[in-house]
Amino acid sequence: MIDVTNVKQSFGKKTILQHVTFSIEKGEIVGLLGPSGSGKTTLIKALIGMLKPTEGDIYVLGVKQPSLKPMKHIGYMAQADALYQELTAKANLAYFGRLYGLRGKRLRERIQECLSFVDLDKETKKSVQHYSGGMKRRLSLAISLIHQPKLIFLDEPTVGIDPALKRVFWDEFHRLRNQGMGFLISTHIMDEAEHCDRILLVSNGRLIDAGSPEKLKQMYGSIEEAFLKAGEE
Template identity: 50%
Template sequence: MTEDNDLILLDRLSKTFGDRTILNKVSLNLHQGEIVGLIGPSGAGKSTMIKVMLGMEKADGGEALVLGKTMPNRDILAELGYMAQADALYEKLTARENLIFFAVMKGIPKSELVLQIEHAAKVVDLDRNLDQRVKNFSGGMKRRLSLAIALLGKPRLLILDEPTVGIDPALRRQIWHELRRLRDKGRSILVTTHVMDEAELTDRVALLLHGQIIAFDSPKKLENDYQADTVEEVFLKAEAKMEEAEA
């Protein structure tokens, strides 16, 4: 069922809360050296999919493999960079102290620690704020620090849940430039977003609606298939087609 270069493999993954179906037999894969985008409106199931995949929530059916393993699995944590939708930071510490703490947790050698922290901080434009306490940061600055933490350790696989929420357009472009640079070096990235423009920057994009993936392919292929100019237009047409089929 799995291919050697599938760093994420979801097979008919299902999750319910009470009588609500959050994930309905979702299948998706992520190859080495590609960016897969997961887009959909709030409440579509994007964050739940990531939590089930990483073992934070128990699946009701199907299978989820990350780096060939069922999560949670401590042995592969060092190869993952994860950014949650909610920031998990030590607000009494400075940004630098947060980065040092998580770098040590990831087992980054002391010889690389300073350079890695400086690079990650520069990517998210926090290099001038490293010695400020996080409790004084804006919401957008906290998101940027969470992303910098995820980038530490040169992980094989990045899983980023809404990484650019609250970030200005210029910095968003800078972050996507870095993600594509990492992709070109063979890293793999799963990124969720509700910003449809960002979907155009992925190698493949999955459209998630009502707990189902209603389309999954490269942005250009989807635009051709649906005779659309943008991924946003593809989403609207795919949604209409789905509702028509259910009527």
């Protein structure tokens, strides 16, 4: 689903990503773990086609990036919520659903399914400007899933989400993974990283290690120690 080869991303004289190479298969949840400023968000933006790599190649769903061709099959939840504040949650979902080609009964069904999943189905008459930060994150996740993408990029998706709902989210991620959806999830939360099938450990724009949570725990003693090692690098 994703094939990244020797990618470098620079802005002027500042290099953000250096020699990054990895791949993600169908039906795999991959965690992107690293300190703030390590290049995680820049990498995600390059993967979805918002940035053109300075060097190297990125293929997403078989299409070389940047390109709009794979976008209808991609879901993206950014670190900052991109919502229409004056609209309700239902109106936001309807707008984005139509952008992805959903119409009529199917659109109405997906709106209700997504609102129920993120536990906002009782908050449909309130405009988003009156939502808490956690509610906005939940709506952003619903929007990223509205069109049932093949591949989804989540940048710090559970910040501000209570533990019980966070567990519901991860149960759904695993269910969708088992149906073949691919995930790349950026996170700072150690216990969340353990829910991933594989972790990419990023530091100073470099991929310094990769493997299953079990492998990294064997190498470093714990996921937290692996994270601290990335910070030292």
